[in-house]
Amino acid sequence: DTGVSQDPRHKITKRGQNVTFRCDPISEHNRLYWYRQTLGQGPEFLTYFQNEAQLEKSRLLSDRFSAERPKGSFSTLEIQRTEQGDSAMYLCASSFAVPYQETQYFGPGTRLLVL
Amino acid sequence: AQSVTQLDSHVSVSEGTPVLLRCNYSSSYSPSLFWYVQHPNKGLQLLLKYTSAATLVKGINGFEAEFKKSETSFHLTKPSAHMSDAAEYFCVVSDPGAGGYNKLIFGAGTRLAVHP
Numbered sequence: 720d721t722g723v724s725q726d727p728r729h730k731i732t733k734r735g736q737n738v739t740f741r742c743d744p745i746s747e748h749n750r751l752y753w754y755r756q757t758l759g760q761g762p763e764f765l766t767y768f769q770n771e772a773q774l775e776k777s778r779l780l781s782d783r784f785s786a787e788r789p790k791g792s793f794s795t796l797e798i799q800r801t802e803q804g805d806s807a808m809y810l811c812a813s814s815f816a817v818p819y820q821e822t823q824y825f826g827p828g829t830r831l832l833v834l
Numbered sequence: 835a836q837s838v839t840q841l842d843s844h845v846s847v848s849e850g851t852p853v854l855l856r857c858n859y860s861s862s863y864s865p866s867l868f869w870y871v872q873h874p875n876k877g878l879q880l881l882l883k884y885t886s887a888a889t890l891v892k893g894i895n896g897f898e899a900e901f902k903k904s905e906t907s908f909h910l911t912k913p914s915a916h917m918s919d920a921a922e923y924f925c926v927v928s929d930p931g932a933g934g935y936n937k938l939i940f941g942a943g944t945r946l947a948v949h950p
Binding site: 762827 | 878882
């Protein structure tokens with residue numbers, strides 16, 4: 720069990736550029752979540768995958784955001800035409816679906832700064 | 835809708851003294867509740883979880899929490915603080931989705947400072 724990994728750990732970009740983040744979940748986990756954490760706040764849910772299917776997207780996820788999980792393994796989160804308000808920590812979590820016993824394990828996050 | 839309120843944004847204790855971090859929740863049904871800890875530049879780590887079994891839940895590093903339905907509370911305690919406990923703590927409630935998944939609803943966090 721190597722844990723959830725995320726890449727890159729830090730990203731600085733200029734307003735208007737596109738960025739892509741990657742999350743590698745714990746290998747046997749079939750559920751994958753993305754959250755966003757702004758400074759001084761708790762994380763907020765963005766989107767969820769069951770295997771390769773994206774089953775829910777938060778209203779926080781504007782049309783500039785897209786997430787994929789091809790083949791139900793790693794996931795990518797892309798932000799197009801970044802804005803300064805996108806600056807945040809982007810967290811990925813994975814879990815194994817067990818009724819009433821699900822525990823989400825978080826990666827270290829990708830910290831995005833949009834200049 | 836599910837929500838959590840962490841009653842203190844900052845808590846400061848001396849090393850060796852008890853820790854109390856307060857959390858109230860709101861849920862339409864029997865909730866699953868969690869406490870996560872976040873150390874600087876590290877990922878969120880699960881401390882403990884309540885899923886309708888015993889109301890007193892023991893977690894890692896000597897932390898425990900008690901689920902009190904009548905008070906809608908899930909306070910986190912530790913008998914004796916250690917310097918390494920200094921971190922941000924999040925109370926979390928699970929919001930089940932139609933497909934049986936669980937998006938987590940986080941509180942705003944409590945920053946715990948431990949002084950020598």
